[in-house]
Amino acid sequence: MLNRQGRPSQAGEASAEVHETFTGNRALQQIEPLIFEIGHHETTGVDIDKPAPFKSRLGKHARQGEIGLPGLSEPETMRHYVRLSQKNYGIDTGLFPLGSCTMKHNARLNEKVARLPGFSDVHPLQPTSTVPGALDVMLELARYLMTLTGMPAVALSPKAGAHGEACGMMAIKAAIAAKGEGATRTVVLVPESAHGTNPATAALIGFSVKAVPARPDGTVAVEDVKALLGPDVAAIMLTNPNTCGIFEPQIVEIAAAMHEAGAYFYCDGANFNAIVGKARPGDLGVDAMHINLHKTFSTPHGGGGPGAGPVVLSERLAPYAPVPFIHVEGGKSRLVEHKADAPEGSDPFGRMTAFHGQMGMYVRALAYMLSHGADGMKQASEDAVLNANYIRAGLADLMSLPFPDHPSMHEALFDDEWLKGTGVTTLDFAKAMIDEGYHPMTVYFPLVVHGAMLIEPTESESKASLDLFIATLRDLAIAAKGNDKSRFTAAPHHAPMRRLDETRAARQPVLKWEKPAPVKEAAE
Amino acid sequence: MRYLPLTETDREDMLARIGVTDVDALFSDVPNGKLLKEPLDLPRAKGELEVERILGKMSSKNTAAGSVPFFVGAGAYKHHVPATVDHLIQRSEFLTSYTPYQPEIAQGTLQYLFEFQTQVAALTGMEVANASMYDGSTGTAEAVLMAHRVTRRRKAVLSGGLHPHYTQVVETLSEMANDEVVALKPDIRATEDILAAIDDSVSCVVVQSPDVFGNLRDLKPIADKAHAHGALLIAVFTEVVSLGAVTPPGAQDADIVVGEGQSIGNALNFGGPYVGLFAAKSKYIRQMPGRLCGETVDADGRRGFVLTLSTREQHIRRDKATSNICTNSGLCVLAFTIHMTLLGQAGLTRLAEVNHANAVKLADALSGVKGAEILTESFFNEFTVKLAKPAAEVAEALAARGILAGVPVSRLLPGAGLDDLLIVANTEVNTDEDRAAFVAALAEVL
């Protein structure tokens, strides 16, 4: 067939010029208004028949007036959210080296099984005789978590890591109260390098916080802990591996010192991914540790949740585990929902949440565990640690390591010493990574390191992916040192948005859409 | 192992580049003897098919709500969720993203959070809403703490209509923080004298409407009395669909509003994950817990969104933070906001109307059953029935007949002497046939 339409088939002219578009869109990147700007009050994307006339029982409580919520038809809804999704970076987009967050692959098998009607479509208060499979999932998950941590008990119900911290600290408080020391043991030790949730949790539960200094090598020294111990200390909250990515070498001695002083050891388990199948918190003297199922066991982060934060407990704390829990006796399992129903020897401190916790996350985490098996989980931890150290080895000559004397675990920490005098900050460097197609690492955390850059690649990355990442960061590092400032200080150039004005957002908070005031007619 | 990309050759090359011979050299900080040498006592890796089989078997042992006439509520509700919702929340860019700490590549998340906050504020009739809590119960406990910060008092009064799990969550946290709680006794018919419990020592009054027994409650007089004594009214709901039909708490001068948002966009999930809605008067904004998304502009002057007022939060304020919450209910928020966008006020109003109509029909039908008496006068889609036999036995007997009938009050409040009460919910999913089956079976059992 002849090309009778005169259609050109070669690439167009090369041009360095970028033209503004009429719409403001940039091809696949579409500007998307708010639903309040495109929807209408009479529009709806659902078809529901009007009920036959009936006598209302709302009494005087019937709503008067408009709610003020627009609706969109189904095609408009689909397009709105698909366009929004295209402004987001996810693990499926590329390497997501956010330190302390364990952004690993999210298997879709886990999504599929969590949506089986027997899990997703069961009510927490339907008769327990109709949900034996749900109780099986909880028991099986509990067995895995107890085995992996070497701990004798687990409270499943906390909704996320911070909620798990609260649960563990409440168990400690209950144990202390049971010993009659509730009024005296009121201090919790928290290292300076800790996640903000640790001091916030301790304060929430009514403890006061005392900081443990960090040693120059990024670890906590048992002498520093001992110097703070006394009859007023309730517990220490220690992350292991710690937030500098180092396995605390004196952890066993620290645990022993706590126990000797009549206090408890709470371990923040956010970084458990480094040691699953390699070391067990139970062997290290831990009394309580939360496990972020949305980190280590891959239930998706979903843009900030939902998570799940089961807490494993030592023999000393196990009796105080909150309701609900499943009690097994004589081969029969029973859901204990009330203190009064607790079996002999159990003294629950209370309840963390309505119902039974994050079942949807339990199923996903269990699917992850079954898929990996004991061998796969151990391999995953080894690969996570290997990947982090490989990145560290690839960058150590250009970027500065604050703690070179310890191997990294699953994350490698750099500081901004190497950027001194370049006029480029850690934040600038992170934003330039966005232009290169990467999500930045965690920046400015932990607080004990100046201009911190915390890189956690996870086990999900191939060697090729790591090699390209290292090469990219090397190129950026050389450019930063070579005074190519504009590549950094004005970055990102190619993201859906340029840098945002956070000062303005905080000084004049606009937290919801307001209907614009009508434009006044020009005076005649 | 299908999830692990490294090959044995890769691993060897990488160890060589690092300069160690063995991966265990990287674990050299693990104290002597603590590094595991033997694999743990758990099964080995399994293929996808096998995992699906195992979990499928567990799942099939449970009775799914959609497979039977289903009337169970009391804090979680079976509703129809449009197919669009579940498709959209599984888009990679939503599902596999993190908390939007890098706003230039997280505008998708940030914009829907901003839209969600606007929707929740409109629904509740409040000035500001946050980007979610874990669920309604934990949100209620946070609201109590917030009221304590605002009023600088430490005593909460809880209505006897508050969901007993919510009461327990508040009591647990308050006991730990040495705060006082006065929980009024279970209030089946909304006749308690909560006004009498309010004085100058009270920080807040927590009232649920529709309450756990289904009663719709008048909040305005409680707000007035609370305010006269310098206390706050915290209004709670567990069925957000009710806001399509009833006067919102904001219109009754509530100071803080907390709700469970599961009904919109989210499945029952045996209790979680759910999504806590949290709204307040704007003058209390700096005492609010949780994330807030705000509008701003980028370097080119284009409108965009960021997380803001973060100095309230744990990652900055540490032990002086308003809450320790970090991860919240991001993806459940997305499901909520998509479903709410599909509904709009037209759809929500209609959905609420159908829920109410169905509940009225069921109440009328049940009141004709000998040995059953409806105790709730004004209600939305849930009410309490007094039975001639223990409700737990009746619920079991009906379950055996393939009907999930409701929640026996004894399940929530054992030993309270309320064993003859059953809380019954009825939503748009229930058909006339479902109701007929329930009524007939109940008549048989009683």
Add this chain to the structure above:
Amino acid sequence: MAETRYTKDHEYIRVEGDTGTVGITDYAQGQLGDVVFVELPSVGKALSKGGEAAVVESVKAASEVYAPVSGEVVAVNSELEAAPGTVNEDPAGKGWFVKIKLTNTGELDGLLSEAEYQDYVKTL
């Protein structure tokens, strides 16, 4: 004649008679970055030396402002509520936080002079 003294926490106090005006130094505002919110005490509050007098917030940090000396709060700069950026623009002038009526002027002796403070900042 007004005299200004400093703390190592970067507060200044400008004393006239028995009243001192307290704010944060130019160095401190530079370290903080854009100030977005200032929480002030109520007038009449008794402050003790080293105790929390106010809180100043930037986007990513919240810092306590400590009382350089003991005294009673006699005035607060409520203009900062609407215009927190004044702390950045004019920390030593319009960006002041509180005025304190000193209970013990002897406490001033323990504070740094202008020259001592400038030397101290150079070491940071």
